Amino acid sequence: MTKEQPDIEALTFEQAFAQLEQVVARLEDGDLPLDDALSLYARGQALAMRCAQLLEQAELRVRQVGGQTDA
Numbered sequence: 001m002t003k004e005q006p007d008i009e010a011l012t013f014e015q016a017f018a019q020l021e022q023v024v025a026r027l028e029d030g031d032l033p034l035d036d037a038l039s040l041y042a043r044g045q046a047l048a049m050r051c052a053q054l055l056e057q058a059e060l061r062v063r064q065v066g067g068q069t070d071a
Contacts, residue, residue, distance in 0.1 A: 008043075008046050008047060008050050009050070011047075011050060012054075013051060013054040013055070013058075016047050016050045016051050016054070017047075017051055019043075019047050020044055020047040020048055020051060023040055023041075023043055023044035023047060024044065026040060027040055027041060027044065
């Protein structure tokens, strides 16, 4: 992975998910040297965590909005 990649924390959910799909596709191809595959796997894990974090934040906002309308 020689391309410079954006900081994961700066990605939107859609950007992180799209990159995660690309990572999975490249890993499934199985045509990578071990070091590259390990680096790509680590990036995929970080992207998956970013997606989960953003989904949790969205769920919290939905709960807050729902709680405000009940009052």
